Structures are given as C-alpha cells and as structure tokens.
Amino acid sequence: MYHNKETKKSRAQINIKNNQNKFKCPICSGAMTLKNECNLICKKNHSFDLSRKGYLNLLASGSSAKYEKELFEARKQVCSFGFFDPLIKHLGERISGYSNDNSAKNGISVLDAGCGEGSHLRSLAELLQHVPDINSTLFGVDIAKEGIKLATSGDTDIIWSVADLARLPFQRDSFDVILNILSPANYHEFERILSDDGILIKVIPGKSYLRELRNLMFEENDYSSDRVADYFSNKFQQISSQNIEYQVQLDEVILPQLLKMTPLTWSLKPEMQTEIHLTQIPSITVDLTILTGVKR
C-alpha cells in the first residue's frame, strides 16, 4: 500500500523507467527517456512532467476534454457498484486467453485507450493478479486530466497518461492488447501501436443498453450502434463479436450517479434529472457488444 503521494510517484517512476522504450514524443515522435526521476524527455528536449499523483501529461497541445470531474466521480461510483462486473470478467477471460495462446511472449502489454477514471483497468489489474502465469503491464490513457487524476487513486502499477487518441505517445508495435471501452476510437493510431499478432477489443453499447432510461427520455427508441460496428470491421479484421446483456437493480444512491455519468442525460436540465425516480426505473439493462479484431 502507498503511504503518501511521494511513494506513489516513486512507484510510477520505476514503472515508467522500465517501459520508457514504449513512449514516443507527442511533438516530434522521437524516443523518450525518464530523466531527473520526473521528466520524460526526448532528444529534442521536449519535456513532460510526471505529476505528484504519478501520471504523465503527454498532450502536445491543450485538452478538448468534454468530461468533467463530477461525471468521472459518478462513473467511478457506478463502477464500484458492480455495474460493469460481468464485462470485466469477460475482458479478463479474453486477455488471459490471449496470454495463454501467446505463451512464448515475455509478458503482455495492455492499453486501455479512453480509460476515463480508470475503474475498468484497475478491476482488470486486480483480476489478472489472480490468474497464474500472466505477466501483464497495463497502461491507461485519456484526454481528460480529471479522469486520469481519479484513475491514479488505486494501489496498482498501471501507467496512466493524459493523451489524445489521435496522437498516441507510443512507439509502433508497443501493445499486445488494446481495449477501447465505450469510447471513441482512432483506428489509424491503434493499428500503428498494436503488435502484428495483437488484438483490439472494442466495447460498444448494444441496442438495449440503458433501454429503460431511453424509453423514458425519448418517444422513439431506435438506438443502434451498427454504424460503429461496421466501421470497426472496415478498419480491422473482425475475429469475434460477442454480446452480454444483464439487468442491474438500482437504488436511491446509484440512480442519480447513473444519470450523471451517462451522456444520454446531458441534454436534460439538472431539475429534470431529479424528476426521474426509482419507481420509474427500478432496474436497468446493460447490453454490450464486444468486438475483437486483428490487423489486416
């Protein structure tokens, strides 16, 4: 366990130092080295600080993040309620299976691209710890600093960075598994940083995702993520598509957090959010499609 922020930062220093060959300068694309214990620097002297909380800010220019601290806090509470547990179990099995099939490798590198406040990756780190013979190094990136700040709250060796999917600060072929969960994608960048035998796992909402809330908010509920799935299979060779669907019982604590965390309710005024009651949505459907692809 960490005892203070310094020890958290020193643990991050060790993890980054051990993996510095994976990073590339987000400005000039040069190789990077961790110097003076807390600066990741390229040969052209572009320098990026390791924060006291132990994350790197690798944005080449200002952030255009739309998500705010309150939203990430709500998302974290919803995750700690177990909302995504079946998904995490599924992803854990998928990553363990990949690792077994590629047992010749000296450990695998996993990137969660668009990791938000990091709950999924922290849960996966914990789950993978209990799987024998898996040696994984986990990285999480998100464009929102508020998300990454929250992500560092756990006691893990995950390497967290603020970065843009459109300009990922990693070298070619650096990752064996890329996770892209309910987040935008940049397939050009994913293809560049994924190893030749690596896999991309993209999680998208199925048509019944949060159905009860959609039914309440919209007269016509014809939600579909078919276009996102089609785009995925245009860019990567799809090797599987699996669906998981389950119900989560809500309560007075979790419903307001759920309403805060989902972009679905962003168009609603706050007073309208408080109009949505547990009696209207006692439980909610989680319907997720897990697409797995390899490079063409």
Ligand SMILES: C[S@@+](CC[C@H](N)C(=O)[O-])C[C@H]1O[C@@H](n2cnc3c(N)ncnc32)[C@H](O)[C@@H]1O
């Ligand atoms: C709906 S949230 C999902 C977060 C997390 N994967 C989860 O399931 O809880 C979408 C995330 O994508 C991130 N995001 C959006 N555009 C991005 C970009 N260009 N680069 C990196 N992250 C981005 C947002 O900041 C946000 O955290």
